[in-house]
Amino acid sequence: MTLADVAARLDLVPTGVVYYFKNKEDLAAACFLDGIGRFKELAAIGETGESVRERLKLFLDAYFDYRRRMLLGEADAIATFNDVRGLNHAPVNAAFVDMFRKIRSLLAGPETHGLSWPSLGARAHLLISEVLWAVVWLHRYDPDDFARVSHRVHSIMADGLLAPDSAWNPVALPSLIAESQETEASKELFLRAATQLINEQGYLGASVEKISARLNVTKGAFYHHHETKDELVVACFERTFDVMRRAIRQAEAASGDGFQTLATVATALVEYQMTGNAPLLRASALSSAPEALRPQLVAKFDRISDRFASLISDGVADGSLRPIDVNIAAQMLTAMINAAAELQNWAQGVTPHTAAALYVRPFFEGLLSRQA
Incomplete structure (x- = not known):
């Protein structure tokens, strides 16, 4: 993304964009902050649920419905957060942390009572990561099927993959990569x-x-x-x-x-x-x-x-x-x-x-x- 590309899409000269954003980093930050705000709105929908299971369902349904409306031109696009690391913008980082905490709160309830903070944080990171990753594979489905997709994602998120009679039993593997024996600059x-x-x-x-x-x-x-x-x-x-x-x-x-x-x-x-x-x-x-x-x-x-x-x-x-x-x-x-x-x-x-x-x-x- 460059300011010139943005200006061309709006049929403006580049200075028309600079009037609002002095550089492309400021514009990118504004886009990320807008996206974070929309995720917080989706989390707020989830907060209306009475149980963790219901809050999880409401949040996922709201998210996949928003993606459906985006594709139909009924809602504004949300910037993906892949380049947040490269931008390293303090207000954006702070807003992202606040978004994480809001989504983490959806998982705090009687069903998860007694879990440690590291455990709850790990589950919140898993939930957010699954939602952000969905843009990678959602293109395989018709927008009319997004409600069905949400139902299946919720099933896996809430209840996992494991059959009722199966026990947690992974085995240890050998080293996945041999240590290099080459020189320091190998x-x-x-x-x-x-x-x-x-x-x-x-x-x-x-x-x-x-x-x-x-x-x-x-x-x-x-x-x-x-x-x-x-x-x-x-x-x-x-x-x-x-x-x-x-x-x-x-x-x-x-x-x-x-x-x-x-x-x-x-x-x-x-x-x-x-x-x-x-x-x-x-x-x-x-x-x-x-x-x-x-x-x-x-x-x-x-x-x-x-x-x-x-x-x-x-x-x-x-x-x-x-x-x-x-x-x-x-x-x-x-x-x-x-x-x-x-x-x-x-x-x-x-x-x-x-x-x-x-x-x-x-x-x-x-x-x-x-x-x-």
Whole structure:
């Protein structure tokens, strides 16, 4: 987004926009603040419910109905929040925190009484992440079906995937990636540094200078391993896909049924994501990556989600998972793993070792589960 593009869309000269916003950062901040305000309005609808289950349903129904009206031109668009990290605007950050607290309050009630603050924060982060991720896959459905989609998302959010007779039993996996034995400025170290910066600051914020500085090497060392930044980003995504595929293969070999396979994959990837040393690249980087790179990367993300859908189908077939919409559940599982990179920011006290109990398990057992 540039001020010139905005002016052209409004049939104005660029100075016509500058009259209201002195730079594009101010305009972006205003768009984010507007979107946050709309989410708070949706949360206010949820607050009218008498129970956590009802508040959750009202909030999700309001959100998916708003997305329906957006597509029909009956409501203003909401900016996606992927680039909030790169903007790093103090009033926007404060407003986002306030939005988080408002949505977290929807989950506080008799059904969740006794849960610790880290546990409640982890569940709130999961709920918000699922809602924000929905824009990735909602295009697959007709607007007239959004109410049906909301019903299915609510079912998974409230009651999870686990069949009544199944027990929480993921198994530990071997290391998902071997420690690099190369030199300090090795290709693996560049991939890790670039992934960390993109996750923290977005694609645009992760410059060649910042990547090189994080490794304390020269820009020349960077270009020794990668001709361009785009080439490096593709390599980061490929590394992420390799780790996820490795986790799936290892889990299938070690597990006894569909649920155990899925819970093992999710637990291993969330713990891996939260360690921070060699994280997975967040899918939100796709929105700011060059357009020429997106189709091939989106297709590979879709293949991972389709693989998750296959595992969920196995669990439904063997009775370890309850009957659910496997395609929506697969997208929600992807969102849960993707959002783990920021879990510690929103649920202080959650560690890689406690994330399985406080974050992954509620996804499978439902946000109304009393497990703390």
